[in-house]
Amino acid sequence: MAGLLTLFFTLNAAAAPLTLTFAWPQNVGPLNPHLYTPNQMFAQSMVYEPLVKYDAKGGVTPWLAQRWTISADGKTYLFTLRHNVRFSNNEPFTAQAVVANFQAILANRSRHAWLELANRIDSVEAVDEDHVKLHLKSAYYPTLQELALPRPFRFIAPSQFVAGGTRNGIKQPIGTGPWILKESQLGESDLFVRNPHYWGTEPTYQQIRVKVIPDPVSRAMALESGDVDLLYGIDGVVLPDTFERLKQQGQYHIRLSSPMxxxxxxxxxxxxxxxxxxxxxxxxxxxxxxxxxxxxxxxxxxxxxxxxxxxxxxxxxxxxxxxxxxxxxxxxxxxxxxxxxxxxxxxxxxxxxxxxxxxxxxxxxxxxxxxxxxxxxxxxxxxxxxxxxxxxxxxxxxxxxxxxxxxxxxxxxxxxxxxxxxxxxxxxxxxxxxxxxxxxxxxxxxxxxxxxxxxxxxxxxxxxxxxxxxxxxxxxxxxxxxxxPIMLIANRSLADFEFPPLSSDIPFEQMKPRSDVSP
Structure with missing residues (x-):
């Protein structure tokens, strides 16, 4: 009997998905990649990806675009897309999909007028399946940096457009990123699972559960009770005196980033x-x-x-x-x-x-x-x-x-x-x-x-x-x-990881349990 019970619990432990629980003040929203509140930026970045990624040195690195060239006058960008990328519904990511997304963004240009790149774009064309050409009205040196932002220049499967665009909503949040929003419970939690079609490195955690806890005192209590594994963010994660108290306890993994x-x-x-x-x-x-x-x-x-x-x-x-x-x-x-x-x-x-x-x-x-x-x-x-x-x-x-x-x-x-x-x-x-x-x-x-x-x-x-x-x-x-700075407070079971260069990003795809790290 003891042996059977041991086997039962072992099989159930093996079957349970490896889950990281995180606390946030509100639900992540419908996750329209081309709109703003109530969509939460960290969650948009989990599901949707950019052509290029911002790096810690203030430049950009290839992402959905493998490489690019810029014309001498600074007005034309030619992007070569990464091969064999698919959206989480298995829809192919192509130059046509990129153009469709840009057109959806520009159809709502006045909403994005705060971002200068949205005003500078003249047109976007698909040269072929793997190449996209971006034409600007005038040279704009931060073009690549703004293409790396969490919104609006990210990509949803065109099949999820509503009435041919995204300004009036989307059907489902289907992106190319490492995570899929599986379910949302208003005022309670959101659940993300791994994207089985992700082109990049598979995350260690199988699920990310985002518990909705509006109050910073309650978030700290949830960490201390073990209801959540991670508190993370740029503003108001916990009250400063609470941070100091948790730090003095010495039971948690606590870090502050450089100024953001x-x-x-x-x-x-x-x-x-x-x-x-x-x-x-x-x-x-x-x-x-x-x-x-x-x-x-x-x-x-x-x-x-x-x-x-x-x-x-x-x-x-x-x-x-x-x-x-x-x-x-x-x-x-x-x-x-x-x-x-x-x-x-x-x-x-x-x-x-x-x-x-x-x-x-x-x-x-x-x-x-x-x-x-x-x-x-x-x-x-x-x-x-x-x-x-x-x-x-x-x-x-x-x-x-x-x-x-x-x-x-x-x-x-x-x-x-x-x-x-x-x-x-x-x-x-x-x-x-x-x-x-x-x-x-x-x-x-x-x-x-x-x-x-x-x-x-x-x-x-x-x-x-x-x-x-x-x-x-x-x-x-x-x-x-x-x-x-970014504030990080986590259970000791979470292995260390590098702060991302964007304060709005939370690098769940890099996180893993401490037991998975070599001593």
Whole structure:
């Protein structure tokens, strides 16, 4: 009997699929590769693949395209596709499928206008089964980097189009990637299984279960109880104090990546008194980032000195930071006519108090804490900072219409930084445009952004990026707070793996149990 029971449990263990359970705040969505929210980027990247992949050095490597050539004028790209790639329903991946997907994307071009490549594409043609030619209206140096993005330039089987395209939805999320979305339970979980037709290396795990756990405290509890194996992401994975507690326990595999994005405050130069450079510079000198990072964030992020960290392409040059110096900030305000009269709490100029507002998402506990620390720092300087906590949709509306003094903002990370993030500064619907609109050199900044995006000369691009970033820094239009890494917290049973170069990607196909790793 004992032998039969042992055999029974052994057979059942062998039959059970090797599953990794991961926690995420919401369901992955319908996974239309060419649309945005509620589709989750990490899941889109599990199912759909690009022609080229972004690498850690800021360049690209072959993927669905084995190689490519670029015309001398930078306007034509000829891609040679990888042979014998099939979609997960066994449909062939061909040049015609690539063209159909590009046409579906361009049929909804206005939705993708934030991405400059979508505006630059003139046409796409299938030369033959294995070759695709991409024609641009004008040269655009980040073309390959934007083709590597998680969306929209990825490929779904054309048989899954609705009414000949994807703008109105898809039938099923059928891609060429290593994973297939097998089932979704709204508010509960999503299940991915291996793609049996995948052209690349087969993942070790047979299934990835994504449990929907909106609250960061509950996600940590699920890890500790063993309900999930992995917590991973760029923003709000767990609260900073929870991260520190789990780290001190020593029971989990915990890592932070190099800086991926910049958390910052955008300062609206259109609104008095923020149209005064002295006020913007004083704010930059008034916030104690070192203490903020140590006490509030528990060193899960790094203090930021500039708009981009030095590991961002074209940002590796020195800029003199605005060091924390309340005395210098106070002196600067005094010289600008903002006096703190004896017995008064707030500075005034010509009878007007120095009163500002900072808007943030009210349900974001970390943003609330950051806002309160900044409020306290500015109070010591005699600046009355009023906090406005609103719903996420209201904050995004303020970013679009410029109805803010100060507002939380974040760079986009690789491969968007610096080119795509700077490109968006020319779009009125972005907080960056609204914040910069009152700058005397806004026109020059926008002209140089347009120029750098079309430049075919790397030395010229370096010069232009340096001038753009120097102007923004000297204009003190941003208060850089922290450089944000990817956070990883996992069971000890999960083997180590490399962080991907895109913060939105989660490399499930590289993950394996620790027992599978040679000692």
């Amino acid at each position: 994005q910049t958390e910052m405050i955008a300062i609206n130069s259109q609104h008095p008194p923020l149209n005064d450079l002295a006020v913007r510079q004083a704010i930059n000198r008034a916030v104690d980032k070192q203490t903020l990072v140590a006490t509030l964030l528990h060193h899960t992020e790094q203090p930021a000195a500039t708009l981009f960290a030095r590991n961002v392409p074209y940002a590796n040059f020195p800029l003199s930071p605005y060091h924390y110096d309340p005395s210098a900030a106070a002196q600067q305000l005094e010289q600008a006519g903002w006096h703190l009269e004896k017995g008064q709490q707030w500075r005034t100029r010509q009878g007007q108090p120095l009163t500002l507002s900072l808007a943030y998402i009210g349900t974001d506990a970390v943003s609330k804490s950051l806002a309160e620390v900044i409020q306290g720092n500015l109070r010591h300087l005699g600046i009355n900072l009023q906090l406005i906590a609103e719903e996420e949709s209201s904050i995004y509306a303020r970013q679009r219409n410029g109805q803010f003094d100060l507002i939380f903002n974040q760079s986009w990370g690789p491969p968007y930084d610096p080119h795509a993030f700077l490109s968006s500064m020319r779009a009125p619907s972005h907080a960056d445009y609204q914040a910069q609109k009152g700058l005397p050199d806004k026109k020059i900044i926008d002209q140089e952004i347009s120029q750098v995006l079309s430049s075919q000369n790397d030395s010229e691009r370096q010069t232009l990026y340096k001038d753009i970033l120097t102007r923004l820094h000297q204009d003190a239009i941003y208060l850089p707070l922290t450089y944000v």
